[in-house]
Amino acid sequence: xxxxxxxxxxxxxxxxxxxxxxLCGAETPPKRVLILHSFGQQVEPFRTVAEAFRTELSLRSxxxxxxxxxxxxxxxxxxxxxxxxxADYLRALSLNQPPDLVVPxxxxxxxxxxxxxxDLFSDISVLVAGIESRHLNGVxxxxxxxxxxxxxxxLGFIEDILRMLPGTNRMxxxxxxxxxxxxxxxxxxxxxxxxxxxxxxxxxNDLTLAAMRQSVEAMPPHxxxxxxxxxxxxxxxxxxxxxxxxxxTKATNAPIFGFFEPELGHGVVGGRLTDVRGLGVRSADMAMxxxxxxxxxxxxxxAAPPPVPQFDWTQLERWHxxxxxxxxxxxxxNRQPSVWRVYRWRVVAAxxxxxxxxxxxxxxMRNRERLQATRADLVKNQENVRLAARAARLGFWTxxxxxxxxxxxxxxxxxFGWDKTEPLGFGSFLATLRPEDREPTLRAVRxxxxxxxDFEAEHLIVLKDGSExxxxxxxxxxxxxxxxxxxxxxVSMDITTRKQAVREAQDLRRELSHSARVSxxxxxxxxxxxxxxxxxxxxRRNADAAELFLKNTPPDLEEIRAILSDVHKDCERAAMVIDxxxxxxxxxxxxxQPLVWSELVHEAVSIVRSDAQARGxxxxxxxxxxxxxxxxDRVHVQQxxxxxxxxxxxxxxxxxxxxRRVTVSAHTENGNLECAVSDTGxxxxxxxxxxxFDPFVTTKPNGMGMGLPICQTIVETLxxxxxxxxxxxxxxxxxxxxxxxxx
Amino acid sequence: xxxxxxxxxxxDASFLKALTRLLGAAGxxxxxxxxxxxxxxxxxxxxxxxVLADLRMPELTGLDLQKALAESADPLPVVFxxxxxxxxxxxxxxxxxxxxxxxxxxxxxxLLAAVERALERDARERLERTRKKDLITRLSALTLRERxxxxxxxxxxxxxxxxxxxxxxxxxxxxxxxxxxxxxxxHSVAELTRLVQEAGLLP
Numbered sequence: 001x002x003x004x005x006x007x008x009x010x011x012x013x014x015x016x017x018x019x020x021x022x023l024c025g026a027e028t029p030p031k032r033v034l035i036l037h038s039f040g041q042q043v044e045p046f047r048t049v050a051e052a053f054r055t056e057l058s059l060r061s062x063x064x065x066x067x068x069x070x071x072x073x074x075x076x077x078x079x080x081x082x083x084x085x086x087a088d089y090l091r092a093l094s095l096n097q098p099p100d101l102v103v104p105x106x107x108x109x110x111x112x113x114x115x116x117x118x119d120l121f122s123d124i125s126v127l128v129a130g131i132e133s134r135h136l137n138g139v140x141x142x143x144x145x146x147x148x149x150x151x152x153x154x155l156g157f158i159e160d161i162l163r164m165l166p167g168t169n170r171m172x173x174x175x176x177x178x179x180x181x182x183x184x185x186x187x188x189x190x191x192x193x194x195x196x197x198x199x200x201x202x203x204x205n206d207l208t209l210a211a212m213r214q215s216v217e218a219m220p221p222h223x224x225x226x227x228x229x230x231x232x233x234x235x236x237x238x239x240x241x242x243x244x245x246x247x248x249t250k251a252t253n254a255p256i257f258g259f260f261e262p263e264l265g266h267g268v269v270g271g272r273l274t275d276v277r278g279l280g281v282r283s284a285d286m287a288m289x290x291x292x293x294x295x296x297x298x299x300x301x302x303a304a305p306p307p308v309p310q311f312d313w314t315q316l317e318r319w320h321x322x323x324x325x326x327x328x329x330x331x332x333x334n335r336q337p338s339v340w341r342v343y344r345w346r347v348v349a350a351x352x353x354x355x356x357x358x359x360x361x362x363x364x365m366r367n368r369e370r371l372q373a374t375r376a377d378l379v380k381n382q383e384n385v386r387l388a389a390r391a392a393r394l395g396f397w398t399x400x401x402x403x404x405x406x407x408x409x410x411x412x413x414x415x416f417g418w419d420k421t422e423p424l425g426f427g428s429f430l431a432t433l434r435p436e437d438r439e440p441t442l443r444a445v446r447x448x449x450x451x452x453x454d455f456e457a458e459h460l461i462v463l464k465d466g467s468e469x470x471x472x473x474x475x476x477x478x479x480x481x482x483x484x485x486x487x488x489x490x491v492s493m494d495i496t497t498r499k500q501a502v503r504e505a506q507d508l509r510r511e512l513s514h515s516a517r518v519s520x521x522x523x524x525x526x527x528x529x530x531x532x533x534x535x536x537x538x539x540r541r542n543a544d545a546a547e548l549f550l551k552n553t554p555p556d557l558e559e560i561r562a563i564l565s566d567v568h569k570d571c572e573r574a575a576m577v578i579d580x581x582x583x584x585x586x587x588x589x590x591x592x593q594p595l596v597w598s599e600l601v602h603e604a605v606s607i608v609r610s611d612a613q614a615r616g617x618x619x620x621x622x623x624x625x626x627x628x629x630x631x632x633d634r635v636h637v638q639q640x641x642x643x644x645x646x647x648x649x650x651x652x653x654x655x656x657x658x659x660r661r662v663t664v665s666a667h668t669e670n671g672n673l674e675c676a677v678s679d680t681g682x683x684x685x686x687x688x689x690x691x692x693f694d695p696f697v698t699t700k701p702n703g704m705g706m707g708l709p710i711c712q713t714i715v716e717t718l719x720x721x722x723x724x725x726x727x728x729x730x731x732x733x734x735x736x737x738x739x740x741x742x743x
Numbered sequence: 744x745x746x747x748x749x750x751x752x753x754x755d756a757s758f759l760k761a762l763t764r765l766l767g768a769a770g771x772x773x774x775x776x777x778x779x780x781x782x783x784x785x786x787x788x789x790x791x792x793x794v795l796a797d798l799r800m801p802e803l804t805g806l807d808l809q810k811a812l813a814e815s816a817d818p819l820p821v822v823f824x825x826x827x828x829x830x831x832x833x834x835x836x837x838x839x840x841x842x843x844x845x846x847x848x849x850x851x852x853x854l855l856a857a858v859e860r861a862l863e864r865d866a867r868e869r870l871e872r873t874r875k876k877d878l879i880t881r882l883s884a885l886t887l888r889e890r891x892x893x894x895x896x897x898x899x900x901x902x903x904x905x906x907x908x909x910x911x912x913x914x915x916x917x918x919x920x921x922x923x924x925x926x927x928x929x930h931s932v933a934e935l936t937r938l939v940q941e942a943g944l945l946p
Contacts, residue, residue, distance in 0.1 A: 530799060533826025534755045537847025541761035544851040548768035565763065570757055611824070613799040 017053060020326060030064040031291050033057070034090075034099040037071040038106030038180070045260040045276040046105045051132040052280025053103065053287070060288050068099060087116050101125045101290055103283065106181055107135040110147075117142055125296045127285035130276060133303065146296045148283045150274050150304040152189035152259055158199070160271050160309065161224050161257055162519040164325045172202040174212060174248065181205055184228060195673035213247055217384040227268055242619055255319040261310065264333060269319060270311030274325075279304060312463065393494035395473075399426060402486050415471070415494050417463035432461040448477050448488065458495065470499040488514075509713060514587045516710040517639050521584055523646055527611035531577045535570035542567050580606070583635055590636060590717065594629040594741035597666050597673065604641040605664070610647070612662065617649050622665035629741040630673040632718045637738070640711045640722070644677035644734045647707065650700060651681025672720065673740050678733035682728040690723060711736075747862050748792035749774040750819070752782045752808060758847060762795065762824075769855050777852045779803035779811075788817050791869055793842065793861035798825040809839050818868075820861040841943045878938055884926050894921040 008377035035050055037043070054067055070090065100166060102124050104110045110128045115119055128147035161168055173188065174180050184279050185205060192201065204212050216225055229244055249256060249267025258268035261275050282302055289297050302629055310326040312336040316323065325334065389396065395412020399405075413420055416432055430438050437459050448455035454476040461469050475490020521528070542563045549556045549563070580603060599619055612619045630637075641664065648662040659680045666675045684692060691697050698705035708722075715722040715736045722736040745890045749771045753759040766773045776782035779796065780803050794812065798805040813888050820842040823833075833844050842864060845899040847942040885893065890908075895905045900919070929935045 211932075530826035533847055534758055536826075537826065538755070538758040538761040540848045541758065541765045544854075545761065545765040545768045548765070559764075559768075563761075565758065566761060573757070610799055613801055613804065616804070618801075717779075 006137075008717070023732065030066040031061070031101070032066045032068065032097065032099040032493075033287065033291075034068040034070065034102045036102065036104040036109040037069065038104075038108035039442065040071045041069060044262050045274070046130065048260075048262045048276045049105050049280040049283070052277040053105075053129055053283045054279050054280075056284030057287055059286060063289065065291075072112055077515070083112055083116065083654075083712075085113070087112075087120060090116075091120055098124060101127060101287055103127050103129050103287065105129050106113065106130075106180075107131055107183075110135065114139075114142065120140060125290045125297060127283060127287050127290060127330045129287075130279040132137065136301075141301070141691075144296050146286060146290075147301040148279050148286065148304070148506070150276075150279060151306070153272055153306065154188055154505035155194070155641050156228075156272060157257070157259070158192055158195055160327055163327065164269075164321050165222070165224065165255070165319075168224050169198065169219060170202070171226055172204060172215060172219065172223065172254075173205045173226040173228055175228040176214075177205045181229075183498045209244060209247060212244075213251040214252065216248050216252040216256075219252065224256040225252055225254050225256040227256050227263065235369040255315065255321070261307075264310055264312055267315070268312065269321065270330075270333075272307045273310050274307050275304065294519070398487055398489040399428070399429075400487050412492060415469070416461065417465070417491060432463070434460055434462060445488070448475070460667040469494060470496045509717070510587065510589070512706075513636065513639065513710050513714055516706055517584055517635075520639065520643055520646065520707070521581070521607070524607050524611050524642075526614065527582060527608055528577070530610035530614075532574055532604060535574040535577070538570045538573075539567050577606075584638070588635065590633045592631055592633055592718065595626050595632055595634055596629055597675075598623045600634065600637055601641065601664055601666075604638040604645070607642055608645050612645075614647060615649060615653065616660055617652055618661045619645070620661060620663040622663060622668060627666060628668060628673065630738045631741045632720075632738050636714045636718065640714055640736060641675075641677070643707050643711050648677055648681065648732070648735070651679045651683075653681075655682040670673060670741065671740060672737040674735055674737045675731055676735045678727060678731055680731045684724055684731055684732045686726070689724050689726075693722070745790055746772050746923055747856055747865065748787065748790055749862070750782055750786060750792060750794045751796075752777075752779055752794060752800070752805075753797040753824070755797065758797075765851065765854075766795075766858065769858075771858065779805070779808035782808065784810055786819075791862070791865050792819055793858060794819050794821045794863055796821055796857065797847075798836065798942045806835060806839065809836065809841060813840065820864045820868075822857050822861050845946060860911045860916055874883075875941060878927075878941060881927050885923060889919050889923050889926075893923050893935070893939065895934060896920065896923075898938045 035053070037050065038046055041047060041050065050069070053726070057065055070086065072086065101123050103115045104126070105128075110131055113126055113128075117542050124144065124146060126142070126145035128141065128145065128149075131147060133149045133151045136149060137145065158171075161171075173185075175185055184203070185203060189201075192199075195201075202215075204215065207215065219225070225248065227245060227248070245256075245258075245263060245266045245268070252267075255269045256267055257271050258264075259274060260275040262276065264270060264273060280284060282304070286299055286302065289299060309330040311321075311330055311332050312324060313332050313442045315321075316326075316332070321332075326332075389409065390410050393411070393415060394417045395409050395413050397406060397408035400407075404425040404427075408416070408418075408424065410420060413422075416429070418424060418428065422428075432440070432442055441457060441459060444455050444457050447453075448480060454474065456472070458470065458472050460599045461471050463469060471492050472495045473490060473492040475488050478487045478489065483675060546560050546563045549559050571694040584607075598621075601623065605619060609619060643646070645662055645664065652660050652662065657680070662681045664675070665678075666673055668674070688697075693708050693711045694705075696705040697708075712722045715738070718738055720736055722734070725733050725735065729732050745793060749766050751759060751762050751766065752775075753762070754777060756777065758801040759777065763773045763775045774786070776785065777799060782794070782796075783803075794808070796805040796808050803811075805821070805823050809823075812818050812821060820932060822843045822845060823835075823836050823841050824845055824847050825833075826847055836844055845854060845857060849857075852924060876936065882890075891909060895908065900908070902913050902916045905916045909916070924930065924935065927938060
């Protein structure tokens with residue numbers, strides 16, 4: 001059965017391949033070349049040799065060439081009688097028209113030709129294309145024949161593997177069971193004798209593909225696979241180029257080494273791979289010469305040079321083989337960077353595109369993140385605003401005038417003392433105001449509506465329970481187009497604590513200025529005693545006189561009446577001094593009113609006059625005529641004046657250079673009344689002109705350093721300014737300005 | 744001798760008027776002035792009296808007044824009046840020879856007594872001043888040589904010694920002494936020495 005099947009196959013293959021070859025025919029009869037394959041046409045490495053040969057010969061020949069191909073399918077099983085039917089066919093073919101050249105590829109084909117030299121190819125030229133040199137050892141090629149040979153370096157093969165993977169101690173040889181395979185098993189055993197003991201060889205020649213796959217799947221460490229199979233699997237499945245190698249490559253856990261270049265890229269690591277294509281090309285070269293009439297025996301056989309070591313980069317990577325361990329002059333194929341070299345611009349473009357897309361994606365993601373963050377911020381902000389509004393006691397509101405609807409936050413309702421659900425309108429707001437505040441508030445709102453501008457008001461509200469609360473309300477009117485504004489919106493804030501703080505500060509300031517006044521007047525007790533002593537003395541003397549007059553007979557009533565009148569006057573005078581003193585010493589609110597400068601000065605000076613006299617200091621009052629009235633608080637302005645005069649006199653006592661004089665003057669300046677107190681003392685060091693207004697800065701042994709700061713506070717409270725200068729010659733001059741009263 | 748005048752000086756018109764009124768009622772002849780300057784320029788000269796002055800006055804104070812008065816040829820005792828007494832002024836006033844220092848509200852009796860005392864002192868000092876003036880007039884009648892002799896006489900020198908010192912005859916010395924006693928209207932050397940001392944001619 002196997003026999004008849006093989007014959008049929010061979011015949012079918014032959015006939016099938018004859019048909020396309022005829023198509024190449026032309027007027028001149030084409031040269032006929034019979035290619036004899038050792039196994040099948042698709043079996044490597046012979047397939048590549050034949051293909052290269054055909055292609056090269058077709059390209060080089062000026063005339064068309066008719067190729068006939070036949071495969072010795074039988075060579076797989078045995079040699080000898082089994083090839084007779086195939087020989088018969090060939091003979092039948094040759095009788096009709098014998099081929100010009102017979103090209104056996106591989107040892108089995110060559111043997112077939114050798115066997116049938118007499119009966120089939122007696123006068124026909126023979127070119128053996130691609131035969132391992134071992135097969136020709138002691139063999140005569142015969143007449144009209146030449147050959148292209150190659151040599152497998154079996155010893156070097158193992159040495160190379162050990163060089164790359166020094167620890168390798170186990171090798172499985174994938175090989176078939178044909179006569180050729182058996183030949184090679186024997187050759188290898190012989191050649192690898194030196195490695196016995198170091199390497200354990202396992203031969204897969206009797207295994208099915210499945211068994212081989214299982215074996216290579218479970219290779220122990222430090223193993224290697226030697227791929228020496230002509231591309232058939234032992235179980236005889238239909239041959240597909242590279243099928244066995246590919247299957248093993250997928251399964252193996254050890255590196256695979258092979259012998260022929262076509263295997264590179266199909267899973268072998270590499271090695272000294274025979275350039276089978278080169279054999280085909282060289283054969284075509286020689287065939288051309290034979291077809292051109294050169295006798296084959298005159299052409300010496302060609303032996304291919306030892307192959308260059310070649311390796312597959314991906315396999316080197318896979319098995320972690322360091323490139324430095326490769327044989328010298330090795331060529332690495334399939335290197336990844338070559339992709340870069342080949343597809344440089346496409347890679348660049350693709351890379352750019354990828355980068356662009358990545359950027360776009362990144363941007364979108366960032367955007368999305370930002371959006372989310374913004375949304376989170378917004379929520380947080382809302383929460384913050386709510387918290388801040390609560391903490392600051394703020395109420396936001398909007399008033400729709402068309403519908404008379406007041407919207408206000410819960411905090412706002414709380415501030416105004418409204419229930420959470422109570423419907424509100426403008427009237428609700430007005431109702432919280434004190435009756436006297438309603439009209440001015442209405443006016444302010446109306447002004448804001450008319451002008452479309454902002455308004456701001458501080459107002460007291462009366463809550464339902466009768467308690468009072470100070471509020472600050474700010475708002476603005478919103479227009480719809482050019483129409484009259486229809487909504488007002490704004491914010492109301494509880495400023496009760498601020499108002500209280502302001503009041504407390506005012507109280508404190510009043511207290512401070514009061515105690516400063518008391519201590520100031522304390523400096524003038526002697527002076528005041530004198531002021532009071534004058535009228536009291538006069539009263540006493542008048543009383544004494546009256547007594548004497550009463551003793552006269554008759555009493556001088558006229559004189560006594562005059563005396564009584566004078567006593568009255570002096571009593572009033574004394575009372576005035578005491579009044580003035582009491583006013584100065586009293587705690588009081590600031591009361592701003594129009595004041596006449598000369599009166600102010602006169603009263604102030606009356607307190608210090610006597611002291612000045614005692615200290616031998618001249619007090620000059622310069623009052624220009626027609627001076628307008630000023631706005632201020634009588635006592636406080638006098639306090640400032642007395643303080644400045646007292647300071648001036650102290651300065652004179654320090655050093656006066658003989659001239660002891662204090663001048664109090666006033667004039668109008670830029671719509672203010674500018675008052676000046678100058679002295680003939682030593683003046684103020686320029687660097688201290690500012691510092692003297694700081695609290696606790698003093699040059700006096702008993703001074704507190706509070707006089708000038710308090711004076712400054714008083715003047716500023718009255719809307720003026722107080723400062724110090726030095727006079728051109730000597731002495732200091734203190735100036736303060738106060739607003740002029742509107743006439 | 745004319746009636747003594749009590750000068751009242753005060754810048755406070757009301758007090759000035761009341762005091763003038765009281766002193767008038769008490770029988771004094773009173774002149775009043777609103778300031779020290781006014782008093783110094785308008786007071787009558789060679790008239791006995793005293794001054795009641797406010798210590799604190801603008802421009803010229805009581806102390807200034809006292810000083811100016813003391814330096815004049817016709818001084819008057821000063822009684823100071825003050826709304827209230829302050830020690831430094833008081834001490835200064837008394838050092839400068841103030842007759843008294845009173846507060847303006849001092850009892851009437853104290854005030855009037857002070858005025859009396861001041862007037863008495865003025866009278867006494869005035870007499871003294873007159874005597875001295877008279878003496879100086881008489882001394883000025885002596886010749887140069889007579890003054891030389893007088894100087895040596897009051898030093899207790901004998902006629903013989905004086906004659907030797909001046910290089911003149913002892914009898915001439917006697918003649919000079921007679922002329923001196925005649926011109927000065929003295930009768931003894933003791934009286935002569937006292938006079939010369941009073942006139943301030945002797946150290």
